[in-house]
């Protein structure tokens with residue numbers, strides 16, 4: 229599904245990613261871990277196509293198509309979802325109306341008519357029941373006064389409704405209390421299937437107690453310096469990142 233080949237990327241002329249190779253197949257859950265500043269969020273942003281980031285070498289293929297030159301919106305329409313794309317408060321726009329607009333925009337880009345209101349309501353009902361989201365929440369203004377957990381709930385709801393092929397969740401340091409962790413983990417576990425893939429970015433091993441990844445990769449200085457199975461996350465929790473950095477530097 230996703231094939232990243234020797235990816236180099238920079239922001240404001242500063243090289244951040246220095247040769248990333250990563251392949252994600254449908255049905256897989258991958259975790260990217262690594263110390264602060266190693267380039268995790270940059271990788272997420274580059275895959276999603278955020279404008280500030282420039283690919284200087286290598287390529288990103290999504291379903292056999294090179295997507296490096298596509299705008300973020302076009303990538304989203306092809307099924308790439310990045311959490312926290314809409315962190316702003318939008319007074320007067322409810323969680324439900326926001327997602328209706330997003331879904332119809334995606335359909336329009338594919339040349340489809342708006343989703344019939346009846347189908348939309350059915351989908352909203354099914355997904356909100358699956359994720360145990362109550363009706364009151366759906367009518368609240370987006371992000372207005374949301375707690376950390378509510379922001380997560382909204383993100384996971386967006387993910388459920390948009391049914392992305394590749395969901396990238398960048399779990400930044402803020403707002404990840406135990407409730408928020410559970411919301412993210414339950415959501416991902418309920419939504420994952422053999423047809424989609426998930427890339428979770430975190431430096432918290434704890435999240436990976438709830439979402440069990442098939443592969444764990446450690447990013448350091450803009451490169452994946454170690455990959456393994458879920459046991460690697462436990463090893464990192466026990467021993468920290470220093471040994472991985474040392475190994476990487478010794479191998480260079």
Ligand code: ADP
Pocket residue numbers: 239240242244262263264265266267268269270271280
């Ligand atoms: P991580 O998510 O692993 O903590 P980031 O990808 O956020 O790491 O950052 C990697 C490096 O890139 C850091 O040195 C950071 O300062 C720099 N960086 C990331 N985004 C920007 C930006 N928009 N402008 C300038 N520097 C950036």
Ligand code: MG
Pocket residue numbers: 264265269
């Ligand atoms: Mg950071």
Ligand code: MG
Pocket residue numbers: 268269270400
């Ligand atoms: Mg980050």
